Amino acid sequence: MPLAASDHALIFDMDGVLIDNTRYQARAFQLLFRELGLTTKALPLLRRLNGMPATTILKTVFRSPVPDKELKQYADRREFLYRVLYWDKRRELAGLTRFLEAARAAGFRLALGTGSGAETIGYIVDHLDLRRHFDVIVGKDDVDRGKPHADTFAVAARKLGMPPERCVVFEDALLGEQAAYRGGMRCVAVGTTLAARQFQAPMMVIKDFTQLTPALVLALLEAHPKAPRPSQELARRQYMHR
Known part of the structure; x- marks a missing residue:
């Protein structure tokens, strides 16, 4: 049947x-990493970890543990950057x-x-x-x-x-x-x-x-x-x- x-x-x-929208997500992460003095390449990172919450992705880029409250602040900052970058591209x-x-x-x-x-x-x-x-x-x-x-x-x-x-x-x-x-x-x-x-x-x-x-x-x-x-x-x- x-x-x-x-x-x-x-x-x-x-x-x-x-x-x-992956390239815009990556750009937002890259700008955040630059603000934090990190050298991680955002696009390869997202190609591996896309689908995970931003806080979980961010945990992987720090050598030492970061408090959850701080990770949330970084994730919120990344979200703001992403929305600005992607606003007219939706x-x-x-x-x-x-x-x-x-x-x-x-x-x-x-x-x-x-x-x-x-x-x-x-x-x-x-x-x-x-x-x-x-x-x-x-x-x-x-x-x-x-x-x-x-x-x-x-x-x-x-x-x-x-x-x-x-x-x-x-x-x-x-x-x-x-x-x-x-x-x-x-x-x-x-x-x-x-x-x-x-x-x-x-x-x-x-x-x-x-x-x-x-x-x-x-x-x-x-x-x-x-x-x-x-x-x-x-x-x-x-x-x-x-």
């Missing part, structure tokens, strides 16, 4: 998926709205699952009028653990009333891909941040949503009936590498 869209859900990360990834509308019309349930907080979600989602497309939105305040843990996607699936094996995650980051597999979900990779060869085992790597249709998603699910096992070693290597 052919698969039905109404029996499946699509869960989208935000940064690097709904929008192509654009959805090509084909996104058309695909979301087609997916909903086909019967898919739709969710947003991101490591960002409510204000940052609003800065993107409401400015681009995307909130209307999602049945569920899950952010960092809704889970105890961020990516590469599966919590974000697991909570989204639970709120949608959909079992994990019927969920497809759209991710641009390796740690987000690992979170999908930890949650027993399949993944479509969005190549805004990483080269296709850098992902573990997505069903497909797209450059934007002009390449995708609801029928193609169902065909991918037919061709990939099970979620891959997560590579804990791969995720750990990405996280620990300096």
Whole structure:
């Protein structure tokens, strides 16, 4: 029997998926690092750790432990810099709205699952009028653990009333891909941040949503009936590498 869209859900990360903003995120981190006298290169850092909360990413750049309150202040400063840099650049990834509308019309349930907080979600989602497309939105305040843990996607699936094996995650980051597999979900990779060869085992790597249709998603699910096992070693290597 052919698969039905109404029996499946699509869960989208935000940064690097709904929008192509990694270089602006990296620039904001780089400006913060310059203010703090740090020599860390922000873009390679984000290519490894995208998907994690900013405070968690910041923990990796200091040689000595930094109090959580101080990390929060640095993260807030980075967020301010990012919003200034990205203010006039907010654009959805090509084909996104058309695909979301087609997916909903086909019967898919739709969710947003991101490591960002409510204000940052609003800065993107409401400015681009995307909130209307999602049945569920899950952010960092809704889970105890961020990516590469599966919590974000697991909570989204639970709120949608959909079992994990019927969920497809759209991710641009390796740690987000690992979170999908930890949650027993399949993944479509969005190549805004990483080269296709850098992902573990997505069903497909797209450059934007002009390449995708609801029928193609169902065909991918037919061709990939099970979620891959997560590579804990791969995720750990990405996280620990300096």
